Amino acid sequence: xxxxxxxxxxATVGPEGLDLIESYSKGRINRRDFVRRGTVIGLSVxxxxxxxxxxGGDDDTTSDDTAADGGSDTTPGTDTGTEPxxxxxxxxxxxxxxxxxxxxxxxxxxMQDLGTYGIVAxxxxxxxxxxxxxxxxxxxxxxxxxxxxxxxxxxxxxxxxQGVKWHDGTDFTSADVAATMDRLAEANNSGLNGVxxxxxxxxxxxxxxxxxxxxxNGNLPYLVSLYNAQSVITPVAYTTGTTLDASPNGTGAWxxxxxxxxxxxxxERNPDWWGPAPALEGSVWSFFDDEGSMVTAASAGxxxxxxxxxxxxxxxxxxxxxFTVNSFQAATHRQIWMRCDTGQFADPKVRQALxxxxxxxxxxxxxxxxxxxxxxDHVIAPVFPYFDAxxxxxxRDTEGARALLAEAGFPDGLSAVLHFGELQEIPELAQLxxxxxxxxxxxxxxxxxxLDTFYGAQWCPGEPADPPCSGAAELxxxxxxxxxxxxxxxxxxxxTGGVWNSSQYSSPAFDAAFADFSAAIGVEAxxxxxxxxxxxxxxxxxxxxxxxxNYISGFSNNFTGVRVSALGQMFLDQAAAA
Amino acid sequence: MTRYVLRRLALSxxxxxxxxxxxxxxxxxxxxxxxxxLAGPFAPQVQVDEINEKLGTNDPLINxxxxxxxxxxxxxxxxxxxxxxxxxxxxxxxxxxxxxLLVYALVLTIPLSVMAGIFAARRHxxxxxxxxVTLGVASSSIPEFVSSVILQAVIGVxxxxxxxxxxxxxxxxxxxxxxxxxxxxxxxVIVYFGYIARMTRAGVIAALDADYTRTAxxxxxxxxxxxxxxxxxxxxxxxxxxxxxxxxYVMGSLVAIEKIFNYPGLGLTIFNAxxxxxxxxxxxxxxxxxxxxxxxxxxxxVLAWMNPRARLEVSR
Numbered sequence: 001x002x003x004x005x006x007x008x009x010x011a012t013v014g015p016e017g018l019d020l021i022e023s024y025s026k027g028r029i030n031r032r033d034f035v036r037r038g039t040v041i042g043l044s045v046x047x048x049x050x051x052x053x054x055x056g057g058d059d060d061t062t063s064d065d066t067a068a069d070g071g072s073d074t075t076p077g078t079d080t081g082t083e084p085x086x087x088x089x090x091x092x093x094x095x096x097x098x099x100x101x102x103x104x105x106x107x108x109x110x111m112q113d114l115g116t117y118g119i120v121a122x123x124x125x126x127x128x129x130x131x132x133x134x135x136x137x138x139x140x141x142x143x144x145x146x147x148x149x150x151x152x153x154x155x156x157x158x159x160x161x162q163g164v165k166w167h168d169g170t171d172f173t174s175a176d177v178a179a180t181m182d183r184l185a186e187a188n189n190s191g192l193n194g195v196x197x198x199x200x201x202x203x204x205x206x207x208x209x210x211x212x213x214x215x216x217n218g219n220l221p222y223l224v225s226l227y228n229a230q231s232v233i234t235p236v237a238y239t240t241g242t243t244l245d246a247s248p249n250g251t252g253a254w255x256x257x258x259x260x261x262x263x264x265x266x267x268e269r270n271p272d273w274w275g276p277a278p279a280l281e282g283s284v285w286s287f288f289d290d291e292g293s294m295v296t297a298a299s300a301g302x303x304x305x306x307x308x309x310x311x312x313x314x315x316x317x318x319x320x321x322x323f324t325v326n327s328f329q330a331a332t333h334r335q336i337w338m339r340c341d342t343g344q345f346a347d348p349k350v351r352q353a354l355x356x357x358x359x360x361x362x363x364x365x366x367x368x369x370x371x372x373x374x375x376x377d378h379v380i381a382p383v384f385p386y387f388d389a390x391x392x393x394x395x396r397d398t399e400g401a402r403a404l405l406a407e408a409g410f411p412d413g414l415s416a417v418l419h420f421g422e423l424q425e426i427p428e429l430a431q432l433x434x435x436x437x438x439x440x441x442x443x444x445x446x447x448x449x450x451l452d453t454f455y456g457a458q459w460c461p462g463e464p465a466d467p468p469c470s471g472a473a474e475l476x477x478x479x480x481x482x483x484x485x486x487x488x489x490x491x492x493x494x495x496t497g498g499v500w501n502s503s504q505y506s507s508p509a510f511d512a513a514f515a516d517f518s519a520a521i522g523v524e525a526x527x528x529x530x531x532x533x534x535x536x537x538x539x540x541x542x543x544x545x546x547x548x549x550n551y552i553s554g555f556s557n558n559f560t561g562v563r564v565s566a567l568g569q570m571f572l573d574q575a576a577a578a
Numbered sequence: 579m580t581r582y583v584l585r586r587l588a589l590s591x592x593x594x595x596x597x598x599x600x601x602x603x604x605x606x607x608x609x610x611x612x613x614x615x616l617a618g619p620f621a622p623q624v625q626v627d628e629i630n631e632k633l634g635t636n637d638p639l640i641n642x643x644x645x646x647x648x649x650x651x652x653x654x655x656x657x658x659x660x661x662x663x664x665x666x667x668x669x670x671x672x673x674x675x676x677x678x679l680l681v682y683a684l685v686l687t688i689p690l691s692v693m694a695g696i697f698a699a700r701r702h703x704x705x706x707x708x709x710x711v712t713l714g715v716a717s718s719s720i721p722e723f724v725s726s727v728i729l730q731a732v733i734g735v736x737x738x739x740x741x742x743x744x745x746x747x748x749x750x751x752x753x754x755x756x757x758x759x760x761x762x763x764x765x766x767v768i769v770y771f772g773y774i775a776r777m778t779r780a781g782v783i784a785a786l787d788a789d790y791t792r793t794a795x796x797x798x799x800x801x802x803x804x805x806x807x808x809x810x811x812x813x814x815x816x817x818x819x820x821x822x823x824x825x826x827y828v829m830g831s832l833v834a835i836e837k838i839f840n841y842p843g844l845g846l847t848i849f850n851a852x853x854x855x856x857x858x859x860x861x862x863x864x865x866x867x868x869x870x871x872x873x874x875x876x877x878x879x880v881l882a883w884m885n886p887r888a889r890l891e892v893s894r
Contacts, residue, residue, distance in 0.1 A: 262671070263842055462611065
């Protein structure tokens with residue numbers, strides 16, 4: 001330990017930074033988590049490097065390595081593709097991208113699907129963006145160059161990048177940030193709901209955006225990052241409902257050249273972008289209704305990169321020598337919700353019993369070829385730095401499940417309808433659950449429908465409107481995309497009155513634990529809060545979470561530097577022809 | 579003949595009106611919330627209500643139907659709810675894509691099937707005849723999505739002879755577009771070859787056995803003359819009818835092929851519009867119905883030209 005630089009570093013940071021440095025120096029978190037958390041709270045990469053050097057350098061053995069078997073050992077939730085920044089590739093060329101068809105209009109505030117996220121993220125940017133190196137694996141400076149919070153994390157100050165222009169030539173300022181956040185607050189954005197309200201951002205200084213939060217929150221930089229897909233910064237003139245294709249604009253590296261909702265989009269390089277000039281001239285995006293066709297197109301060399309594909313149906317690409325598959329750990333998961341307020345699943349014993357019927361490893365092996373983390377019926381994914389692995393894993397026990405059902409008043413078993421939307425592997429998951437649950441006394445009838453109707457009819461009907469989702473079906477499977485923090489899962493899906501709370505779960509203990517987590521500053525405090533959350537959710541089991549599966553993407557070996565997030569945002573600013 | 583055509587067109591208008599009514603009723607008789615479908619499940623109710631107000635979905639059904647009929651009559655279908663652009667653009671582009679595929683498939687299928695049918699009919703009862711019939715039954719039995727996947731995997735991916743996606747880049751030449759459309763067109767050839775070949779075979783066999791054919795042969799006409807003037811003219815009539823009917827089907831029902839080859843033709847467009855884009859749905863169904871009626875009218879006119887007896891019926 002080199003104490004001089006170490007003490008200098010400690011003297012220059014606030015309480016949260018100090019807590020983080022202490023945790024790292026004492027070996028309570030590993031270097032990767034230290035750097036990830038450090039970038040989130042606004043510590044610069046050189047500063048973090050200096051602390052690491054002062055502490056004696058590499059020590060990745062101090063925490064569990066949470067990389068999934070078979071996954072690449074890149075940073076959880078992000079992917080760097082090949083070595084970024086210095087791609088060494090040729091200048092020029094167009095890359096052909098295959099992506100799922102956007103499910104709706106290119107409305108940055110209202111968009112909900114990965115197809116739209118990817119298109120919008122070509123033109124618009126976030127305050128904090130994808131970390132692109134070992135030294136900044138969490139989030140990196142985007143439209144904000146630096147940021148810091150006050151002592152309790154209730155006020156965050158973002159220093160905006162200067163000289164950034166919108167595609168229409170006007171200047172980017174803090175007024176744009178304030179207007180964007182106001183729109184998100186009014187739209188009850190799931191990531192910022194309860195964190196900010198309209199008027200929370202002070203834009204009196206055009207170069208600085210000051211967020212005064214409704215309650216302290218140590219994760220705000222994540223909540224305004226690419227991991228909250230709707231938080232792209234849009235110009236003041238945008239209103240909720242304005243779409244990218246109707247009003248093309250942005251600050252990003254790519255300008256929208258053409259858009260056809262049925263077939264695809266084209267982007268061209270923005271010569272005035274604030275970052276290093278992209279090597280590529282542009283990209284051509286093709287929309288696909290069917291993932292099988294997408295994989296076939298990649299196998300035939302007719303597209304160069306896929307934003308996302310599944311293990312089921314995509315195995316041809318895993319064995320393709322001309323294709324690089326990136327599979328990285330993520331928090332993407334499926335929740336099997338059960339109504340906690342009424343019906344057959346109101347008794348926690350019944351919910352626990354169903355959880356005990358699930359053979360999670362078998363699901364992972366069958367559906368993902370092993371490329372997933374086992375879930376433990378809570379939403380704290382192993383990819384999160386504050387995941388506590390000491391909470392006992394729920395194991396399959398069909399006899400125990402039957403006993404619990406009998407205790408709950410169902411000695412002869414229980415019948416229910418399992419609703420699900422036809423998305424990716426979910427229909428297969430439903431069939432496997434049906435078979436596994438039958439051994440534990442559950443007779444499940446499967447009811448699948450298209451996503452268009454499923455969300456509004458089964459998962460979260462609009463009526464009754466209060467409380468939200470109170471018209472949800474008794475039992476169903478819903479998908480949750482990756483987030484860099486569990487705030488959305490905890491807040492929207494599980495808090496009392498949460499906007500996505502289909503299970504109608506309401507636990508004062510859980511709500512208090514979530515509040516503690518939100519207010520926690522520092523990895524250790526967050527981990528302690530998460531442990532409580534994990535234990536409560538495991539006990540109450542409002543939802544079953546069987547796995548957190550890897551995000552899988554890939555690109556042809558004719559290109560390098562293709563980066564993608566687990567929310568379907570593909571970053572081509574560092575891509576080049578090989 | 580003119581009276582006949584006008585009478586058929588007038589009947590078509592009534593048919594189209596009935597189609598509009600049926601589609602409108604199906605779309606509105608079940609509870610649905612277009613605003614919610616468009617805004618997504620997470621949008622605030624205020625936004626959903628705004629969308630419904632703007633689209634007029636809360637208006638009385640009779641008013642909505644009246645607007646729809648007026649729009650159809652003036653060829654103004656309004657804007658697509660889901661794509662924020664005129665329905666005429668959406669349907670027009672989808673129609674043009676389907677038309678290219680249809681024409682290409684027919685150009686490949688009809689000559690091949692007709693020649694196979696004639697070949698089999700002239701060797702009625704022999705091994706070649708059996709082979710054509712068996713091949714035809716087998717190919718027609720294969721669902722088009724199965725043959726599409728096999729063509730993609732073998733010819734597209736393994737051999738690399740043709741493209742596995744059907745849509746060519748914008749601005750591509752006709753030849754390039756045809757190369758992109760070859761595999762889906764071949765999938766259609768596989769489906770329709772057997773059907774058309776067997777219809778042709780049956781018609782030609784019946785014509786070959788007819789008295790007029792025997793008379794023409796005994797009069798001393800050459801085989802070619804007998805075939806051209808008497809056999810084909812009579813024997814191909816069922817084939818003409820079948821082709822007319824199939825054109826309408828192909829235009830609007832190729833959802834599986836369009837999905838597999840990622841080709842947003844009319845079928846896939848209508849399919850995607852079914853749950854949340856009524857203007858596109860109605861316009862698409864009307865286009866398909868119109869094509870269907872025009873195709874059957876055209877086939878009836880061709881039959882009338884081929885068959886003088888049918889011509890008299892048409893002229894009455």
